[in-house]
Amino acid sequence: MNEIDRLYPDLPMAHMRTIAGIVANQRDAVTDVVKIFKSARWGVACLSYQVVKDHLEGLDKAGTYPWLRYVKEQGLAYTLCVGGVPFRVQPLAEEIRDVMLGEWAAIREQTSLFIDGGNPDAVLRLEVAQSVDGYVRYVALFLFDMRTGVTLDCVRLYEKASDSEETSQGPVVRLARPARDVDTSNLFVFPSDIRKKNDDGRGDA
Secondary structure (H helix, E strand, C coil): HHHHHHHHCCHHHHHHHHHHHHHHHHHHHHHHCHHHHHCCHHHHHHHHHHHHHHHHHHHHHHHHCCCCEEEEEHHHHHHHHEEEEEEEEECCCCCCCCCHHHHHHHHHHHHHHHHHCCCCCEEEEEEEECCCCCEEHHHHHHEEEEECCEEEEEEEEEEEEHHHHHHHHHCCCCCEEECCCCCCCCCCCCCCHHHHCCCCCCCCC
């Protein structure tokens, strides 16, 4: 049994694969529409994020999936809950997307995780990896330790057919990320905004 299954025995992977497919299909649809504007990478990234966000929020409001809950966070951020288990969607990046107040409240509701060997510092992230052409290569569910940034487990949920050779040998999982304490300020900032601010010499990350 892997660590995700151990900590989240009631998390249906079939439902998680449905969400992963929705995220990938919506992002790929954006790439189809904006191919001519590929040089405007930041604008395309924003649109991809917003389209997925709005679609998932609409699915929750419509009651399309009874097991899906959309949790609005501050700014553009959001948290999803599948079967009551919270997670956030993030791109393939070195930073672990911060825990926010809505997600933190949902984590605290999962009190069964904190007993009998549970890990109160464990957080799930649905990580989306894209190719240089803008299309989604794969979507993986990562389990991180929020205090240290260490990867505890990973399950590949969605992948393009062209990536089958890569995944037949198992996913390549980075074993650590930069350590980041849980952010309770409820402030959402894109990592690229932080880098741009530092490059312009206007402040620290």
